[in-house]
Amino acid sequence: MECVAAVDDNSETPLLTVKDLNKRYGKGCPACETPEMLAGDDNRCPHCGSVWACIHVQFELYAGEILGVVGESGSGKSSVVKSLYFDEDVHSGVATISAYKGGKVNIFSESAQQKRYIRNYLMGMVYQNPLMGLKMSFSSGGNIAEKLIASGMYHVGNIRKRAGELLEHVDIPLSRMDERPKNFSGGMQQRVQISKALANNPPILLLDEVTTGLDLSVQARVLDLIRKIQREFEVATIVVSHDLGVIRMLADRTVVMRHGRIVEEGLTDQILEDPQRAYTQQLVHSLL
Numbered sequence: 001m002e003c004v005a006a007v008d009d010n011s012e013t014p015l016l017t018v019k020d021l022n023k024r025y026g027k028g029c030p031a032c033e034t035p036e037m038l039a040g041d042d043n044r045c046p047h048c049g050s051v052w053a054c055i056h057v058q059f060e061l062y063a064g065e066i067l068g069v070v071g072e073s074g075s076g077k078s079s080v081v082k083s084l085y086f087d088e089d090v091h092s093g094v095a096t097i098s099a100y101k102g103g104k105v106n107i108f109s110e111s112a113q114q115k116r117y118i119r120n121y122l123m124g125m126v127y128q129n130p131l132m133g134l135k136m137s138f139s140s141g142g143n144i145a146e147k148l149i150a151s152g153m154y155h156v157g158n159i160r161k162r163a164g165e166l167l168e169h170v171d172i173p174l175s176r177m178d179e180r181p182k183n184f185s186g187g188m189q190q191r192v193q194i195s196k197a198l199a200n201n202p203p204i205l206l207l208d209e210v211t212t213g214l215d216l217s218v219q220a221r222v223l224d225l226i227r228k229i230q231r232e233f234e235v236a237t238i239v240v241s242h243d244l245g246v247i248r249m250l251a252d253r254t255v256v257m258r259h260g261r262i263v264e265e266g267l268t269d270q271i272l273e274d275p276q277r278a279y280t281q282q283l284v285h286s287l288l
């Protein structure tokens with residue numbers, strides 16, 4: 001396996017650069033070969049039902065920051081992070097990571113083996129649905145161990161020590177390390193997912209609607225934890241949420257998506273206090 005460079009600590013250089021990311025679900029037809037062929041700003045083909053979920057998406061993620069991705073349901077937010085984590089193939093686009101081959105290689109074009117490497121060492125992902133991020137038949141410690149083993153750690157004692165440390169970081173008592181997350185509450189399951197995502201100290205963390213569906217008090221605790229963890233691990237984070245309250249609490253900068261496109265971007269305070277686009281204004285007013 002090819003070696004990668006150390007994390008670039010030059011804060012002026014983006015850690016992650018995404019350019020012209022296009023993702024289509026469905027086979028497409030002559031009427032929707034490119035997103036521009038669809039009428040207006042709609043992203044669904046009326047003929048074949050294919051959806052352009054990401055259209056010319058581009059943004060940068062800098063070391064240590066939290067970037068929010070907000071938009072209504074179906075706007076393409078999850079597709080962005082699923083594409084970056086290789087859960088979904090992209091139609092076209094370029095993504096580079098400064099800590100990977102000097103930021104000179106498009107990760108979407110890499111081999112399956114290199115993509116596994118990137119998933120294991122350079123990114124962590126937390127899904128809205130814990131069933132996607134955790135194996136419910138494994139213990140919590142076993143879930144973390146899976147990630148550690150994938151990165152070449154085989155010593156059982158070391159694995160247990162590291163898993164214990166990670167669980168402590170997310171306030172799961174060590175006494176529950178051997179218990180299956182199936183028995184845990186929703187908030188605890190999300191916390192186990194977060195510890196698993198951070199197992200190999202990745203420079204990039206992807207959070208996809210991680211508090212959606214949780215009770216408000218549980219949500220607040222998970223959000224607090226994310227802020228704490230993000231500071232401690234200094235991990236650049238992309239937070240996907242339809243909830244501007246979550247974005248307000250977490251994100252330094254925010255991009256707003258609609259029908260697969262980024263329609264507005266800026267500092268989160270700016271977006272919330274002085275939204276420029278009508279769509280963002282509607283979103284913000286629905287929060288007030």
Ligand SMILES: Nc1ncnc2c1ncn2[C@@H]1O[C@H](COP(=O)(O)OP(=O)(O)OP(=O)(O)O)[C@@H](O)[C@H]1O
Pocket residue numbers: 025026051052053071072073074075076077078079080209242
């Ligand atoms: N596996 C899939 N097959 C077909 N279409 C899909 C698939 N996944 C997503 N889509 C479509 O792609 C578009 C973007 O979906 P995506 O899940 O990225 O949006 P989202 O903004 O994250 O919304 P939500 O918060 O509801 O998940 C939607 O129109 C959705 O119906």
